[in-house]
Amino acid sequence: MKILIVTQYFWPENFRINDLALGLVEKGHEVEVLTGKPNYPNGNYYDNYSFFSKKSEVWAGIKIHRSKLIPRGKSGGLRLIINYLSFAFFSSIRALFLKAHFDKILVYEPSPITVGIPAIIFKFRKKIPIYFWVQDLWPQSVTAAGGIDNSIILNLLEKLTKWIYKKSDKILIQSEAFKQILLSQNVDSSKIIYYPNSVESFFKELAPDASILETLPAGFKVMFAGNIGEAQDFETxxxxxxxxxxxxxxxxxxxxxxxxxxxxxxxxxxxxSLQNNVFLLGSFPVIEMPRFFSCADCLLVSLKRDYIFSLTIPSKMQSYLACGKPIIASLDGEGGRIINEAEAGLVSNAENPQLLASRIIEMASMSADEIKIMGKNAKKYFDNNFERELLIDKLEDIFENE
Structure with missing residues (x-):
């Protein structure tokens, strides 16, 4: 099968779509990617990339078609909007000139929704079905994460979202709870398929890494890994x-x-005066995360209180589960439901620091055997629901039968 992936973000940027593309190639499919010039998360072009450079390249057997875009910068707001719109514009032009024929188009949408526009243009040219994989709900996530509440802008984004969904043949959702929102946006139930995220195969259980352990403070270690942003509710x-x-x-x-x-x-x-309690260690390559997780007593996931966030499975959840560590969660809805269903940790509702503190003290008071059982439950739940090969097989089945 020949598959075109349309995504604003791709290697060398660190997104889960990278590993899914590799997994499809491993299964014998021919994969090409229409994407932008890498600039996430620091907001500037990566080394050896610029507005005019590298229109195409090959990575791990995957041909990458690079569209121009304006980098996102660090200020957010208007610059981020320009980044989104510039990719939609330039990649749509690029889509007009792609000559190859494909069997399927997979759109990866962790924001913005406008990534669907070039895919629709290519669909009309080549008469190829679009499988649109929703990671973020629009326009709701614009309000929740971006703070935009202008009714005119939100109404325009709602109409754009409905149009993109209408033109897509199937809509994959990373959380089952997304379905109710899509139904309210006039998406036919038969088009919606639950397809969660997995993680790279290097996320796995490891024995504590001595070289990492010696760099960490002594004591009961609660570890958070990921973006330090508004959505993660660091106030709590x-x-x-x-x-x-x-x-x-x-x-x-x-x-x-x-x-x-x-x-x-x-x-x-x-x-x-928390210098002896809270430690900011900086960023590390994603491949190093399992080594750090091996040295933690539990792993922390958090989201601020918002209805849309309550419908989301945080992307780090699968990474945590795969590494077989108990999870402490400060969030509402779907993420907490999974942890409770898996019996893989303790949950407090979002924006409740007193309860979160209580949950962590409770876990720190547990025996080593109790903590180990929660870790084993986490890994078992991952294997049954989010394991990489399981989900690549499921995607193949969706492409062939839906």
């Missing part, structure tokens, strides 16, 4: 850390990652 995390530090100073909070809220976190650590 820091307040919970402050509460815990008063009675349980042996509990250490280890933060791996970077993001726009990092200066806020640094300021709060100073303000609350």
């Amino acid at each position: 995390i820091i307040e919970a850390a402050r509460i815990v530090s008063k009675t349980n100073p042996h509990i250490k909070w280890i933060i791996l990652g970077d993001g726009r809220k990092k200066p806020f976190v640094e300021q709060k650590i100073e303000e609350f």
Whole structure:
């Protein structure tokens, strides 16, 4: 099967679509990608890329068609909108000149929804079905994560979203809870297919790595890995850390990652004198994450309180489960449901620092055997629901039968 993946983000940017593309190639499919010039997350073009350079390249047997775009920068707001629109515009032009024929188009949409436009243009040229994989709900996520509440803008985005969904042949959703939103946007139920994210095969259980362990503080280690942003609700995390530090100073909070809220976190650590409790270690290559996770006692996932976030399965959830570690969650809805269903950790509702503090103290008080059982439950749930080969096989089945 010959598959065109349309995504604003692709290698060397670190997104899950990279591994899915590799998995399809491993299964014998021919994969090409229409994408932009890499600039995420730092907002500038990667080394050896520019507005005019590298119109195409090959990575791991995958031909990549690079569209021009304006990099996202670091300021957000207007610059991010320009980034989104520039990719939609230039990739649509690129789609007019792609000569190859494909059997399927897979659109990867972790925001923006406009990634569907070039795919629709190519569909009309070549009469190829579109499988649109929804990672973020639009326009709802624009309000939840971006703070946009202008009714005119939101109405336009709602109409654009409905149009893209209408032109797509099948819509894959990363969370079963997304279905109710799509139905409210006039998507026919028969078009909607639950297709969750998996993770790269290097996410797996490991024995504690001594070289990592010696760089970490002694004590009960609560580890967070990922974006330090608005959606992750670091206000609650820091307040919970402050509460815990008063009675349980042996509990250490280890933060791996970077993001726009990092200066806020640094300021709060100073303000609350949490230098011996909360540790910002910076960013590391994603392939190193399992080695860090092996040294943690539990892994932390958080989202701020918002109806749309309650419908989402946070992308780090599968990584945590795959590594067989108990999970502490500060979130509502689908993410918490999975942890409870898996019996893989403890959950507090979003934006409740007192309850989050209580859950962490509770886990730190458990026996080693109790914690180990939760870790085993996490891995079992991952294997049954999110394992990489399982989901690649499922996608093949969707392409062949839907």
